[in-house]
Amino acid sequence: MKIVTHDGGYRLTMRLGVLDIGSTTAHLRIADLTAGHPPRPVATLKRRLRLAEAIGGDGVIGRAAIDRLTEAVSEAADVAARHRVHELVPYVTAAIRDAANRDAILTEIQAASGVRVGYMDAEQEARLTFLAVRHWFGWSAGPILLADIGGGSMELAYGDGETPDLALCLPLGAGRLTRHRLPDPERVKKRHRRSLREHVESVLAKRVGEIAARHRAGQATAVATSRTFAQLARLCGAPKAKAGPHVVRELRRADLREAIELLGERTPAERAQLPGVSAARARQILAGAIVADATMAALELEAMRICPWALREGILLDRLHHPAGHARHLYAIRDASA
CATH class of the missing domain: 3.30.420.150 (Exopolyphosphatase. Domain 2)
Structure with a gap:
């Protein structure tokens, strides 16, 4: 994406979507990133997940919560596509990262939504x-x-x-x-x-x-x-x-x-x-x-x-200042512009 500046020149802007999947909500934030400027918000989406209360004593996340999760990721991917994001960074935090059925959940999300969700340590x-x-x-x-x-x-x-x-x-x-x-x-x-x-x-x-x-x-x-x-x-x-x-x-x-x-x-x-x-x-x-x-x-x-800034903004800033991005391995497979 190119934006014309006041002097007739151009500055390069990329549109990044960050999907934070926590224990309480799935929160998508889409922002435009331009060197020398703070992230400019474009759109957000929040969906309640209630994962914390769905984890059993064995550490397994239950079926109903997984269904809510796959629906939320699919909806977020659709919103990202409509806003023509260049890259989507979807990740889970501790509630899913530490779940006994984590790998099965991530596999199911990808099968249902086309999005490969990662996680950070x-x-x-x-x-x-x-x-x-x-x-x-x-x-x-x-x-x-x-x-x-x-x-x-x-x-x-x-x-x-x-x-x-x-x-x-x-x-x-x-x-x-x-x-x-x-x-x-x-x-x-x-x-x-x-x-x-x-x-x-x-x-x-x-x-x-x-x-x-x-x-x-x-x-x-x-x-x-x-x-x-x-x-x-x-x-x-x-x-x-x-x-x-x-x-x-x-x-x-x-x-x-x-x-x-x-x-x-x-x-x-x-x-x-x-x-x-x-x-x-x-x-x-x-x-x-x-x-x-x-x-x-x-x-x-x-x-x-x-x-007011936290992990989502950290990923946006990391991507803006470091082209490779420390969270690059989390980027979605799905072509969000399709």
């Missing part, structure tokens, strides 16, 4: 998310400490460059913990909340020592991404989404502790009526809040800034 996800955060905040942010709570895992990263010096993936996803650590998510007992907290603190104590030490020594800018952090920040008083992405949003630990009590007293249906909490994440938002609070305590953080 957790470290690669953390590095691409860090790239997006660095571009959003710029070099003036200095060292960055990043936290990203997903459905299946939590990623932590630290560094003073464009990519992190350290990147960790911890089994502390909000969906995973809800499934395994909260026996009755409809009415969570205080003892189960305490038990979950103790488990999270135990995992953090074993893994985050080096990142915590780097943060204390370098006074990093603490940043959080993901819908879980964004919804918790809104619940705790951050501006609404309609205020725009450039409004400063923070999640303060003092407010978060109060939010945990509020969430713990309500059913998922009641939580969905609270500011910022979506119905899709209401079931797992309590576990996410406990992880966020325990993580901030372990890293000695009183507040974290919320970044």
